[in-house]
Every structure is written in structure tokens, then in C-alpha cells.
Amino acid sequence: DAGVIQSPRHEVTEMGQEVTLRCKPISGHNSLFWYRQTMMRGLELLIYFNNNVPIDDSGMPEDRFSAKMPNASFSTLKIQPSEPRDSAVYFCASSLTGALEQYFGPGTRLTVT
Amino acid sequence: GENVEQHPSTLSVQEGDSAVIKCTYSDSASNYFPWYKQELGKRPQLIIDIRSNVGEKKDQRIAVTLNKTAKHFSLHITETQPEDSAVYFCAASGTNTGNQFYFGTGTSLTVIP
Numbered sequence: 001d002a003g004v005i006q007s008p009r010h011e012v013t014e015m016g017q018e019v020t021l022r023c024k025p026i027s028g029h030n031s032l033f034w035y036r037q038t039m040m041r042g043l044e045l046l047i048y049f050n051n052n053v054p055i056d057d058s059g060m061p062e063d064r065f066s067a068k069m070p071n072a073s074f075s076t077l078k079i080q081p082s083e084p085r086d087s088a089v090y091f092c093a094s095s096l097t098g099a100l101e102q103y104f105g106p107g108t109r110l111t112v113t
Numbered sequence: 114g115e116n117v118e119q120h121p122s123t124l125s126v127q128e129g130d131s132a133v134i135k136c137t138y139s140d141s142a143s144n145y146f147p148w149y150k151q152e153l154g155k156r157p158q159l160i161i162d163i164r165s166n167v168g169e170k171k172d173q174r175i176a177v178t179l180n181k182t183a184k185h186f187s188l189h190i191t192e193t194q195p196e197d198s199a200v201y202f203c204a205a206s207g208t209n210t211g212n213q214f215y216f217g218t219g220t221s222l223t224v225i226p
Contacts, residue, residue, distance in 0.1 A: 033213070033214075042218050042219060043157070043219075045213055095212070097212065100145045100162075100212055101162065103159070104156040104158070105156060106156050107156055
């Protein structure tokens with residue numbers, strides 16, 4: 001199994017640009033989670049999906065952030081427009097609902113200058 | 114909502130000694146408690162977990178204990194090795210919270226050779 005796949009692994013962009021992060025969950029998993037990790041705030045849950053449906057997006061910091069899951073094998077997290085304070089590592093994780101164990105992808109390190 | 118506290122934030126031990134990391138949680142309905150290890154620049158990886166119907170679980174040098182009455186759980190690493198050096202995160206979860214994880218703030222463990 002390839003595990004959770006994220007792309008890109010690194011992204012450097014200028015303030016004001018649109019950023020799109022991508023995630024492919026483990027095949028067969030039906031829950032998907034987006035996290036942001038910074039030194040100051042630790043691991044924060046941004047949003048999660050069950051069966052492609054957003055369940056809780058209360059962690060999304062503001063309207064500049066949006067996430068979609070058009071099918072069971074793909075999700076995106078978009079930031080538009082990006083700001084320097086969005087610089088962080090963004091992780092995607094997936095799980096089999098009911099099994100509870102979450103498996104993390106390698107993360108995308110985002111730097112906004 | 115659930116609140117997870119983790120202590121200590123940093124821990125240094127001599128190689129071969131034991132390390133103990135403690136977490137408390139607030140929601141008595143939480144029933145799943147995973148521990149993740151994150152090496153520098155890597156993804157969090159599940160190392161052990163425990164469900165609320167058991168009090169202790171072991172896997173080689175790693176063990177987790179759970180006290181439901183006191184709402185705390187602990188990670189124990191025996192015979193520590195330099196490769197155990199990492200940041201460790203605890204989390205609490207349950208069906209009452211839609212299976213989303215509430216993470217502690219992490220413990221940076223350093224094993225001194």
C-alpha cells in the first residue's frame with residue numbers, strides 16, 4: 001500500500017497567490033482529515049470528511065481556506081489569497097471510519113513570502 | 114469539547130533509562146487514545162494506541178496505561194535508545210466527537226547516548 005500521498009511536498013509562493021494542496025487517501029479509507037502544524041500552535045485540525053462529505057470545518061481559520069473532496073480518492077485544500085502567516089506544514093490523514101487509527105501523509109511544507 | 118493536556122513538554126533521559134509521558138483528557142466519553150511519534154521533518158506515525166475497555170497495552174519496549182476514572186493515560190518507553198529521540202503526541206477521540214482527534218501539545222524526547 002502506498003499510504004497517504006500528498007503533493008506538492010514543498011511549496012514556496014508569494015503573498016496573495018493561490019495555493020492548492022492535494023491529498024490521496026489510503027484506498028478504502030472513508031475518512032479524511034486536513035491538519036496544519038506550526039511550532040506555535042502544534043497540530044491543528046482544519047477540516048475532516050466522512051464519505052466525501054465535510055463533517056466539521058470549524059478549524060478552518062478563515063474564508064481564505066477552502067477544502068473539497070470530489071471523490072473517495074482525492075481531496076484539495078486551497079488557500080486564496082495566501083499570507084505569510086499561512087506558512088506551515090499541512091498534513092493530510094485518512095482512516096477507516098470505525099477503526100479510528102489515522103494514518104498521516106508526508107505533509108506539504110508551505111512557505112509564503 | 115475535548116481538551117487534552119500533555120506533560121512534560123521536553124524530556125531528556127540517558128540511554129537505557131525509562132521515559133514516561135503523561136496526558137489528561139476532559140471528556141469522559143472519549144474512548145480511543147493513540148500515541149504518535151514524529152521525527153524531525155517527518156510525518157506523525159502511530160506507535161501504539163489503547164481503547165477504553167482495557168487498562169494497559171504493551172508492544173515490546175513501549176506501553177500505554179489508561180485510567181478512565183482519573184481521565185489520564187501515559188506512554189512508557191523502557192530501555193530507551195537514541196532512535197527514540199523524537200516528538201511524541203498523545204490524542205483522545207471518540208464517537209461522540211465524530212472520531213476526530215484532539216492532540217496534546219507534544220513532548221520532545223531526547224535520549225542521550
